[in-house]
Amino acid sequence: MPDSLNMLIAKLDEILADLEAAVTGRDHDIDAVAPEHRRGARNLVRYTALRGQDVRELQNDLMDLGASSLASPEANVRAKVQAARNVLAALRGDPGPWDLTTIDDDLDAGDEILDRNARNLFGPPRAGRHTRIMVTLPSQAADDPALVADLITAGMDVARINCAHDNPDAWRQMIAHVRDASAAAGREVLVSMDVPGPKLRTGPITDGPAVGRARVRRDEAGHLLAKSSLWLVPADLETPPAPAPATSDARPTLTVQVDPAWLGQRRPEDAIRLRDNRGRRRRFIVAALETGGALAYGSRNAYIADGTLLDSDGRTTRAGGIPPVPRRLLLRPGDRLVLTDDLTPVEPPAPGETARIGCTLAEAVAALRTGQPVLLDDGAIEATVESVASGEATLLITRTKPGGQRLGAEKGINLPETHLPLPALTAEDQSLLPFIAAHADAVAVSFLRSVADIDHVLEALDQIPAPGLGLILKIETGPGFRELPSMLLAAMRRARVGVMIARGDLAVEVGFERLSEVPRQILALCEAAHVPAIWATQVLETLAKTGQPSRAEITDAATAQRADCVMLNKGPYIVEAIRALDDILARMGRVQRKSRTLLRPIHSWADQ
Missing domain, CATH: 3.20.20.60 (Phosphoenolpyruvate-binding domains)
Incomplete structure (x- = not known):
């Protein structure tokens, strides 16, 4: 036992010396911190010095003796190590006095600070x-x-x-x-x-068609659970469209801007007829007139495009204000993607073509080097830089979800191994x-x-x-x-x-x-x-x-x-x-x- 105690005490003395040597080596940085952080700065340096060593075997030996295992030393590193040494010295029979003067106040000081x-x-x-x-x-x-x-x-x-x-x-x-x-x-x-x-994001992609979908909801047997819905609002460019009223089952409501005079003539139970973007006849019934618009329900799905003709009692108007469908690039492992500093909206590639997409920071594209990883859309897509050229880099897609992953505009780009200036x-x-x-x-x-x-x-x-x-x-x-x-x-x-x-x-x-x-x-x-x-x-x-x-x-x-x-x-x-x-x-x-x-x-x- 005395020999093992001597060895453990010598190891703790070595660690204590390393801690103080680390503080001495960072004196300039420690002196520069605000006075209220001076003690924390010294403790930080000691902690990084301690965690730079492998003390797992020492921890086990200390635990076997019932001494501190050096676990959770963060609040006051030197005090924790010194406390362990004091216990070992007592077990060895040292008469003391114990070295408490080098401990910054006590083991609770770090918590208080x-x-x-x-x-x-x-x-x-x-x-x-x-x-x-x-x-x-x-x-x-x-x-x-x-x-x-x-x-x-x-x-x-x-x-x-x-x-x-x-x-x-x-x-x-x-x-x-x-x-x-x-x-x-x-x-x-x-x-x-x-x-x-x-902002390190993917660049724009050309818009798809301006078509919105009013959807029904059905159960597994095909029974109608919730009707499709339109929120008809006046096409007044000076006033943003009123938000669609909430529905009890949170089903999506398609907002459509229409002629204000036409809308003003609508009454509950009016039928609104149209041919949707697939040429199919659809019928909606006005259910309620509310502040800002009219709510109408249908029993089938309808794809309604900007310009679709709406008819009610022989009076017609054109649907407007329907945003274009966002387009995305489908990427699979083995595909290539050209990342470019050109922010011109890109078209999804034709079969056999290589996809392209812009990067909002030209400096990031210029900093890429062959072999570096590139992560897209919060890491949903992983790629490696295959080659670089002026203003662009070709990426090899290495991982997506099964079946491929769609990449849209304004998605995050992470470059974990690239130095960005x-x-x-x-x-x-x-x-x-x-x-x-x-x-x-x-x-x-x-x-x-x-x-x-x-x-x-x-x-x-x-x-x-x-x-x-x-x-x-x-x-x-x-x-x-x-x-x-x-x-x-x-x-x-x-x-x-x-x-x-x-x-x-x-x-x-x-x-x-x-x-x-x-x-x-x-x-x-x-x-x-x-x-x-x-x-x-x-x-x-x-x-x-x-x-x-x-x-x-x-x-x-x-x-x-x-x-x-x-x-x-x-x-x-x-x-x-x-x-x-x-x-x-x-x-x-x-x-x-x-x-x-x-x-x-x-x-x-x-x-x-």
Whole structure:
């Protein structure tokens, strides 16, 4: 036993020396961070030094002796290692005194600092839970203060505005509603705004015919369950068409613009006759006249084109306002696709031709090299660069779903192994920063891949200036994940800083098979830096969209409690999703603190 204790103590002494050597090697970077982050910066450097070693055998040996296994060292790395050494020294019979002076306060100090930093960035937590809830505001939040009040009452702690949508007037209204509802609720709710970032998307495809489909719904035996429906609205170009009224079974309603005078003559029970785009006779009956239009039902499917003649009691009008059918490219493994910087709308290829599609960032096409992977439409299509030429690259499709995958316009392109010579902030992003600094509490920046990107963002914020504006780093690329320790040290020059784990793009970039480990590693790294983290992408998404959660997303939401903030996206049932998440986070907060399990009593097992 003494020999094994000596060996273990020597190994821990070696680790402690490595930790301090790592801190000494990054003194310049640590000295540059804001004073409130100095301790977190040192701990971050120690954590990356520890995780750069394989200590699994050491962990097992420590556990065999009942000492700390070095598990969950994030909050205070040196204290954790020193505590293990003290236990071994006591087992060896050393008389002491034990080395406690080198421990930064105690093992709880890291938790306290992280709580303080989370409060500074996200505001105070709601009673009963540590983890905040961030909610993406829908467009209607600009015109519906009651909706914003409902979000806050349900448990929203941070309102998120995505600047890729809406406009400054709408954002200003949203923020005003948040401030008013927050004051009325008697608690602080902060506002974070995401700048759009560079848009790496597929280019346009020529439109298909302007034909809409009014559909019936039938059961398996062919019995009619729901009729096809038309929403007839006046063809007034100065006024956007009124939205189609909701139907009880959520069946789609085809909106058709018609002559206002013709529409004004319609009455309930009027028959509307037409020949659809296939030449088939169809008949619809006006069921109701409502504000903005008339609702008519039919008993068969109808394909109605722009210009289709509608007849009612001998009076006719032409159907209008029907959007063209979006066209897509069908791709299968073994096909080739030319990715080009030319954004002229492309035609779907004829049999035997190679498909082409544009890329919204010419710099991305120019940066491609032979053999590099290209992921399209959130990774639904995988390809490899086969050859490159001026302004274009030929891709070999390597994976799609069985039977092939259709690729449309405005779909995401991911280049996980391609170095893109792009600034972290686009010109549009920089133009939005003064507005964000004047109205919001934090800004979230996308597409961060290196310390140079952080330097660029900090310089832009200094030029506004915006000393009190919080900065959230969105980690969504492979390089961003790999460079995160250095990027965090650079970002910690600002007092209010956090990280968003954007799991959607991140999964595409690093591979879905790694999605089980990479977000957890980011959480651990942020905890070591005492920097708050946001768990984002598709949390309770099915619940928010349909009102009914899946079992898997409840488990995901429970895991999200390890973050300091969880982000929900918009949906018709978002209030219900907030309430559910509030309950999940409160329950999990009683049994879990970050990666550490808390052994609360389980009363359901009592008296068994």
